[in-house]
Amino acid sequence: MPRRCVTSGDTLIKGDQSLTLSELSNPAEQVRSLPVARRIRAIVGACSGNLVEWYDFFIYAYTAIYFASQFFPKGDQTSQLMATAGIFAVGFLMRPLGGWIFGAIADTHGRKRAMILSVFLMCAGSLGIAVIPTYESIGGWAPVLLLIARLAQGLSVGAEYGAGATYISEVSSKGNRAFYGSFQYATIIGGQLLALLTITVLQHLFNKDAMHEWGWRIPFFIGAISSVVVVYLRRSMIETLDAKEAKRKEAGSIRGLLPHKWAVFVTLFITMGCSLFFYTFTTYMQKFLVVSSGIDSKTVSLIMTSALVIFMLLQPVFGLLGDRIGTRAMMMLFGALAAVVVVPLMMALKQTTSPWIAFGLVMVGMVIAAFYTPVTGILKADLYPPSVRALGVGFPNAIGNALCGGTAEYAALWLRSINVESAFFYYVALMAALTFLAAWLMPDLRKHGYLDGDGQVEQNAGLR
Template identity: 30%
Template sequence: MAVGEQGKSRKAVTAAVVGNVLEWYDFAVYAYVAAIIARKFFPAQDEVTALLSTFLAYGLGFLARPLGGIVIGRMGDVSGRKNALLLTMFLMAAGTVMIGLLPTYESIGFLAPLLLVVARLLQGFSAGGEWGGSTAFIVEWAPKDQRGYYGSFQQTSVVAGLLLGSGVAALMNTVLTAPQMESWGWRIPFLIGGILGPIGLYMRRTIEETPAYRAVSEGTPTPPSPDAAVSPWLLAGRAFGFTIVWTVCFYVLLNYMPTWTQRYMSLTPSQALWANTIGLLALMVAIPVMGRLSDRVGRKPLLIACCLCFIVVPYPVFSYLLSANVSLGSLIAVQVLFAIMIAMFSGAGPAAIAEIFPTRNRSTWMTTGYALAVAIFGGFAPFISVWLISTLGSPIAHTYYLVAAAVVSTVVIWQLRETAFEDLQ
């Protein structure tokens, strides 16, 4: 890649990454104040049922992701990656502000949880198009021998958004009293997201289309695809199976973790959120390292290693966390361990999943396969975790879900060919 193109590449990827941070801050902050939302929007129920209802509303937002993935993904292939990313930024900001301004159940009754679901559906529709659109955009701008490294910044920005959300929620719980947080403080993280939205929109207006997309649009010959005769439905199916462990470990060990540690380790909200924030920081640092490593050793070694770790590690580690006299420092060490495990997949994953598809339909089919897996297995991961723990009567029953997801993805990834050293289709 020429020097001028490298400059454009860095500028375009930076704009995409910053926008992605703001997108995922908006989408994730809901989970970090879930306990308060449960009391505000589902008050006439016992604690477990209210929490289940809150995470059900959280999961319903993911049901809109496949639709958003199909609609906005198709828009990215037909009208360009840039236009698709502008639309996702606008929709996410709108849904986030809506949650921050919603009246509670006490004020408007059943309309409150109904409008909460509508706002989550709007966010979910946006997120469905954002992940695939930003992944395609970043990987297509990357030099051939750095697709893993460049692509890892897509996941780094996702984690940075989660980190920002966790950090803001932790800060609110630290500087505000419990009654203040309960009364009005829970709204602040959502309103901050609405303020940041225009910043992301401005930055994305300045980016150019990717060289790969321009080449396909202009009819420039591209490298022949080994999968040229493979149905796009089958390719999307591969992306679906590829994503299962990725999304389950992400939403169980990052989004649900603060709720679990508060409930079963008797930590304060502030302690649980700060431990989660440190784990997210470790993950954000580790992802680019793993992405760069995948450019050297290939994608599959890291992806398979991650899956095997999630088959073996979760049960004994969560059993340890429930043992007597486990300190906050021990919890932080565990969250850093999980972060390194997730980073093996999140570093290599964006490039690996993008490399499954040809440029002409990458946005549509990659986003569809990914978003379906996230909607089914990731969005309801906190709900399924709470349900498993309640049904089986064990605080570590949610680890069975992690193990099952890892087994399925191991089978799928084992059958993929290594694409790290090939030209982008």
């Protein structure tokens, strides 16, 4: 009788026992023999969730101007927007907790389960915001419920990156990991663009009064429905975690990370420099070009939308480059270029009033960022063994993002308010230099990483 080829998630009945593939053999070995079509479907399932998660995360910022007056006591618009901005910031503060909790789930119960749960959490947050009654209806409960929904979204985004980067690194194949990994950041940018496009369409369909009254709720309903679709897509994903790894004593625990302290610090410092640079040239740049360069806000929106589209399309191109020269070399190139170029680049942007020159300069910054964005998830996953990989990627990454990414705009505006705006440029350069140093201290992960090398990362750290 011919033997049937089983894939992860299939069940084999033997006597009165039901054994999953992960208990029969090593899923990593099975993944390596997957046909390309099945591998691509798995990547699509992982990245579709990333797209929806970041759409939901950014749609809050884009709709805040409409719903601020709905959830807070009557007063001036600035105070209401500051309150909504404070709740937006809470989302960043919750990301380390999400990275910790869901990293542990991914390392002990499977990457697939953690990624499905994270989407459910984002769905709950988005649906919650969509249906919360106004301040006039329920008083002080309105901002409290908004905060709870935002906490759920922050936890979800913190969960998504670590589990997603780990899953993509394991389901992708040797020699193509950076290319596959590039779609994780492409969908982060895509989520931001999709949120911007949704708001633009609604602004054309409804007048300002309708948007303030109820139109702002539509994007959150769209996000919640999209999350349900992603859950369906992710149900068919294969699992990449070996049951033996999940049952290890150290699996998914902070104690299990202690032998990998060097990798944790590298992950943290790389994330701090990369996220600060990323948010400077994406989120903050929209305000910088208006308040510092003096360019019209509508023109700035066109500049940034065009730049983000090109930046998204660059991801697989630079992913292919990363597979050729290695993730460490890509990260070193980013750190060196960013440290040297960011100060004169920001100075030139501040002085220009030409939209075309501004677009060109912004694209220089985004091209520099493209050296790290396709490879960062794969690089971090390569630093850890499977039993603590999702936790090792997600937890320090979320801390670094909260420290430098989430505070980038506030730090820039505060330094501008005390007339030392250029200090922010040097701050970005310094953090980029630390990223270069962290990458330089790494061994060649193609030889010593855990994905395709001998797993001797710590032993070869700092050695050339």
